[in-house]
Amino acid sequence: MRIALYNLTTTTKIGGVESFVWDLARELAKRGHAVDILGGVGQRREAAPGVRVYTFPYISRRIWQALPPLRRAYAEAKLLERLTMAVAALPTLVRGKYQIIHLQKPYDLAPALLARRLSGARVILGCHGEDFYRGDRWLARQVDGAVSCSRFNAQTIARRYGFTPEVVFNGIDTSLFHPQPPDPTLRTRLALPPTAPLLLFVGRLQPWKGVETAIRALTQIDDAILLIAGDGEDRPRLSALAYELGLVNRVRFLGNVPRQQLPTFYASVDLLVATSHASETFGIGPVEAQACGLPVVATRFGGFPEVVADGQTGLLVPPRDPEALANAVNSLLSDPVRRAALAAAAPVWAAQFAWPAIVDRIEAVYRAVLQESAQQHA
The missing domain is CATH 3.40.50.2000 (Glycogen Phosphorylase B;)
Incomplete structure (x- = not known):
């Protein structure tokens, strides 16, 4: 054709x-x-x-x-x-x-x-x-x-x-997005504390992507650092919010990360957070993360319930609810056995994509x- x-x-x-x-x-x-x-x-x-x-x-x-x-x-x-x-x-x-x-x-x-x-x-x-x-x-x-x-x-x-x-x-390209060992140099390269839990957001910085919810949730997640891979019009406002909440050292804006580098991040952090509350019809980031064996905490909105198996490869929470997001993240960070089970199931689930x-x-x-x-x- x-x-x-x-x-x-x-x-x-x-x-x-x-x-x-x-x-x-x-x-x-x-x-x-x-x-x-x-x-x-x-x-x-x-x-x-x-x-x-x-x-x-x-x-x-x-x-x-x-x-x-x-x-x-x-x-x-x-x-x-x-x-x-x-x-x-x-x-x-x-x-x-x-x-x-x-x-x-x-x-x-x-x-x-x-x-x-x-x-x-x-x-x-x-x-x-x-x-x-x-x-x-x-x-x-x-x-x-x-x-x-x-x-x-x-x-x-x-x-x-x-x-x-x-x-x-x-x-998704499973030759690129698949489980791999963590990058032992990532924390050093990004000047991150050696043991702090790492959360990752991947996507454009638009208001409806809900990154504000993730930043506000961070105030209820002890020691965790939020890595934000992406850029967009909402970055100045989000940066100001992190400063206002005293989270400047725990919110890291990475800018646009080349797609070929994303699997390294997926392999080296603890959880992906996907926080959209509008205009999210699919969710390629959560699918890529799961293909790499990374559990996801996502909002129960739009296409996310179709791409994240709630309770099997991640957790779904109400949109625009920092407390619910923090509770879900804390429940997984405090339970490494459950988190490992979700991580093991994620690539099998993602194979359908x-x-x-x-x-x-x-x-x-x-x-x-x-x-x-x-x-x-x-």
Whole structure:
């Protein structure tokens, strides 16, 4: 198959959706498909063998939001950002002779559907969140197929669009994320106390990621240090909060950690905390951590209950509840036998998210859509 993976931020940002696209491209290419990634002009990244990358200019949402009518119109600014890229990308979408155009955001429905009309490609809508806007219902109902990263997200999409996507979890690379010995140099390199419990948060620093909850919980977890791997707009506020609570020496902002280095952190800390209270439809960090044998304490929100086996590979707690988070963390830190049992079960549980099984399901969706198209034109 000739496949276009179309998503502006794949080539401009680091995040769960972006990693999904890069990994999916690699895995599809391994199976002999011709795969192109189409994204916005941004950081260059080496693609896997068999994958071509095309980048196109666009007008950033920040510029659109600087206009008074769009200052609070977040969805509309993102839509305009995407449409400006589409102007440059449409000729490639049309001339690429793609059989499948796989989107990751509803913002890209209009150019993809236009490309379908002009080229005959089939359009797959990948659903990772709640990126809704006026007019998206009409466009979404014209796609040829849809996949969603969790049952939670599929239900959200069904309420909005009137159809239920095929649930295909995000995948993980188990050749990278697997159990390994702790790094004996980590504490020295980061100037950490030799015996302090280590908690880890991995993700973008956005208000809805709930890192504030983890920092406030730290006041009730003796001696523990919170390592924060990620960056984002909420970092200044979180840093100020740590100072206000007297936790400057126990909250360490690591900035963006390269993906290849994450397994070392997962292997060398005691627990992962995942604290989102909005917009969390899957949870790639908890899955990667469990694949490495690290127990997780996560909020019972969004897709987290689907990716963390409560009581078997980690614990689930109410969102935005520092006391509940602290109690769960303390219960595991004080019980190394139970924590070891969770750690042993975690990689077995996480195996269901390995890429071979995920690509099997995505390929099945592609084939079904193409077969239906062929029957309609027979």
